[in-house]
Amino acid sequence: MTESQNGKRSKWTVSGSDMAMRTHNPIRAIVDGLKLEPNPDKEFIALSLGDPTLFGNLSTCEEMREAVCDVVTGMKNNGYVPALGMESAREAVAKEFSIPESPLTFKDVILSCGCSGAIEMALLVLANPGQNVLVPCPGFSIYRTLAGSYQFEPRGYKLLPEKSWEADLEHMESLIDDKTACIVVNSPSNPCGGVFNKEHLEDICRIAERHRLPILSDEVYADMVFPGQDFHPLSSIAKNVPVLTCGGLAKRYLVPGWRLGWILIHDPCDAFKDEVRQGLMNLSTRILGPCTVIQAALPRIFSETPSDFYTKSMKVFQENSELIYDSLSHVPGLFPVMPCGAMYFMFGIDMDKFDCFKDDMAFVTKLVEEESVFCLPGKCFEYPNFVRIVTSLPKEKTVIALQRITEFCARHYQGEQGSNGIK
Ligand SMILES: Cc1ncc(COP(=O)(O)O)c(C=O)c1O
Structure with a gap:
């Protein structure tokens, strides 16, 4: 920075913040x-x-297009809504993703700007600067981008091509120490297209339980499996492990530009009760959630999209x-x-x-x-x-x-x- 003798800056040199400059x-x-x-x-x-x-x-279906167009022409959803998302939209997500092992109400759902926004909030509520987060390797790049911004260390656990991209569990466990904040799991996965079976997810949950680590389950490709494969939401397996599931409309509904995502809170041990729920509420107030037009269309998107x-x-x-x-x-x-x-x-x-x-x-x-x-x-x-x-x-x-x-x-x-x- 250039300063003149009286302490005032004499030239325009505006620095980018440290956080912005280390983000990539x-x-x-x-x-x-x-x-x-x-x-x-x-x-x-x-x-x-x-x-x-x-x-x-x-491309996306007629029913989804109509649902959004009706919201726009109805002119009733152009204002601000609660930071966590509209209650009707959160309710719709809860209904769509409730399973017997993890029943959800609207209180367990937070809407976000795409699944990326959900991942950002989930990582931010779980990890402090200086902590480490276990991420799949190879894995979706945004985990590392966020780790760089917010100064937690991404530790890559190996995925094994010879085992249809299952995680190397021994390697995963070897990376855990007292600074580990959470384990990120992504199935079905980017970039591999790997899908973890039930037993493998159970093994991962056992590791998480042994070390009392929460899981961030990135399920933006939920249900997107080939015939003969089954998709298991991690929350259906994690009986004794708290999980923040991140999802969104982007891939399955073929609308990545609509930027609508969510976090589902699965908390069988009441581990998120005291701080994490409150922390997520706090974080949601930073940008006041995703586009209200898509939020308002969400109940119809879920109920009217044909099953095929x-x-x-x-x-x-x-x-x-x-x-x-x-x-x-x-x-x-x-x-x-x-x-x-x-x-x-x-x-x-x-x-x-x-x-x-x-x-x-x-x-x-x-x-x-x-x-x-x-x-x-x-x-x-x-x-x-x-x-x-x-x-x-x-x-x-x-x-x-x-x-x-x-x-x-x-x-x-x-x-x-x-x-x-x-x-
Ligand atoms: C594994 C994974 N998670 C999250 C996202 C981000 O989804 P969104 O576009 O809803 O932010 C992507 C996008 O490619 C992805 O591949």
Whole structure:
């Protein structure tokens, strides 16, 4: 800062706050740092963006559109509402997500600006600066972004590709110490599409119970599982563990831009009674909740959305996943891991077998340069030598992208032939 002799600033130099300056989203930081120059002769295909509405093949249903339009034309929901959310909307969420093992009333629901807003509030109420939070690795980048902002340490517990991305429980437990504030669980998951089965969730709950640690369960992909898989809300398993479940409309209802999320409070041991509930109320007053139009439409969104609405998008995610698995498991040097849900696919790359990639960043950069196909490097998820692609594209585009990836890999492969893949 420049100061004149009388102590006044003589020049305009406004600093960003320390918190703002240490905040960064690894995906943005890494992608912006890549020098991406697509091949001008090939149409650009972005397999990188986790927005199911992007390609126009998937859109929300008529009933949801009408519910929102009616709220807008009704002109009754343009004002401020309670910071925790409108009671009718909270009631609707409670009704939608109540299960016998975790009955909810509106008092157990807090509305937020997207699931990201819910995760922010949940982490902020559970962790102090200097504490650590266990997060999945590979895992959704926002956990680390928030940890950077608010100065808690993200400790990544390994997810195992050879076990359909189950958590390495021993590793998870080894990371716990007296500064651990909570365990973040994400199933179905981004970036892996892993879905934890009941026994695995029970094992995680046992660890949490042993160490008296609350769980933040990120269930933004709730119910988004392929046939043959079951989705278990963590609160249905956590009989003796307090859980803050974070969810939202974004993915399942195909409206990420509507920014409506929620926290569900599951507190079988009354551990949240004294402070956490109050803390969440306090935090909600900071920005007064999500858009009132969407809040007011929420009861109708839940009650009128046809039950088969989700099956169309899940069919697209599943068919694309199978297509990707079938093609990439025949590409020498790649290790595709079949997902069980959500809208993502991860594949590993045996870097030693290729002529010019030293890491996943170099792989994605060269793939854009030669084939105009863009995937997210695993480094964005703290998981180098893997790449994430989305499964939400129209099938025709997925086929073209796969063909290009296959040709690209064949051009640069230097090892022996053979097929791989983890199902
Ligand atoms: C695992 C996970 N949690 C939370 C979110 C954030 O959801 P929202 O768009 O509702 O903030 C995402 C978005 O991609 C995600 O993948």
